[in-house]
Amino acid sequence: MSSDGLAAQLIRLGVGETAARTYLQMLESAPVTAEGLVCREDDAETVRLALEELADAGLAVPSGVDGAEFLPANPSEALTALTTRRQAELHDARLAVQTAYRVFRRAHSGMPNAQDLFEVVTGDAIIPRLRQLATTVRHQVRRLDSPPYFTGGRRNLLEEEQLRRGITYRCVYSGASFGNPGYLAENILPCLRAGEQARLLPELPVKLTLFDDRAATIALTIREADRNQSIVVVRPCSLFSALEGLFETSWAAALPLDRQGRMAEQPIRPIERQLLILLAAGLKDDEIAASLGVSRRTLFRYLETLMDRAGVSSRFQLGVFAAHNGWL
Missing domain, CATH: 3.30.870.10 (Endonuclease Chain A)
Structure with a gap:
């Protein structure tokens, strides 16, 4: 990645423009000093603030006997912190926008709660709203x-x-x-x-x-x-x-329906039909497994297969489907 591209990525994570440039300079010619950076930036206060920002973000550490030199820090933990901070900022911004919109709706409606939950769309506005x-x-x-x-x-x-x-x-x-x-x-x-x-x-x-x-x-x-x-x-x-x-x-x-729009055939094995009958009779899992002569794991596998085939997510729905489609 080019230096300009890396700087852009740092800025996207919330690092200031000058601080991003300073970090790139560290990568190119570390260690650096504030005096050396001033020669490039021509603004001592700007350099000082950039170094403080990098140090606070965990991207730069002081070195040397008197701590006047700076080295780029290992970015792994720092970038994780920056990313987390950025996500938190985006979350706060989203909440702020949503709150502002709710305030707007309440200011322009006599029924703020209903307006937040329901929207009536009529006429020519229907198709664009559905597409959106x-x-x-x-x-x-x-x-x-x-x-x-x-x-x-x-x-x-x-x-x-x-x-x-x-x-x-x-x-x-x-x-x-x-x-x-x-x-x-x-x-x-x-x-x-x-x-x-x-x-x-x-x-x-x-x-x-x-x-x-x-x-x-x-x-x-x-x-x-x-x-x-x-x-x-x-x-x-x-x-x-x-x-x-x-x-x-x-x-x-x-x-x-199958892919030709016809009623899909749903073949069911005798043991699966027996399982459904026992299930409909209200027997417990252990009793059903014992009656079928299978383990609980096998019983659950049969149930999962049947529910997947029926396209349902509960035993109650499976029972309704089985009764409706002649599986019992």
Whole structure:
């Protein structure tokens, strides 16, 4: 790395410009003295402050009999401290901006708490707001999908690109989604082939999308859409938690789809069916393992395999799925 590049990195970590240059000079011709540095900087006070800054940051140490010379210190611990300090400063700055924004919202709203948690978006503002939420996703999107579609049901290129980058999409489609002309071929199937996990329910109560754990959008289904062209953005709160529960319950009850949009076959072995029957009967793990003639470890492996296949995260959801899909 060039000296200019190294100086820029030090400055990015919070080291002053003069102190960064001084540290580079130490690396080139250590030990250095304040008098020697003054000849280059032509400002004794500036040099003194730079040396103090480097010493405080752990990047320079005095040497020589009288301590008038300075050497560059091993940067490992110092850089760790600088990085930690910088992260703390960024955290404080983020909090300050968020606090200032909340003060602004309270000053311009009679319902500050509601304004912080809910946002109603209508008309032409809907599509840009949905796209803004989607483009900032980092981990996963969970969706209850039903017409009408604000984007007209066109191919979702953003989702396909995010799936290729490793973002998880789990979608439950309503029967009306498949009845929407062209939506299966132009939207659903390309997303399935890109890696979307999908399931099907005959009807859905709402149109819902959960963006990571930070925001959800709710819209009306096709039955009520002609009465209200709007979405509600919900931020983390008790309602957000309820919406997560609604999605997970719908997901557990829905029928899996394969990459061609068909009901996915779910073969199950006799021992796995017996395990589910014993589980549904309320037996304890040790009793189930004894009845099956397997160890607890093997029992847990069977359970993990079944839950992965069903796409659920709890035994209760597995039981619902098994009953709904004829595994019992």
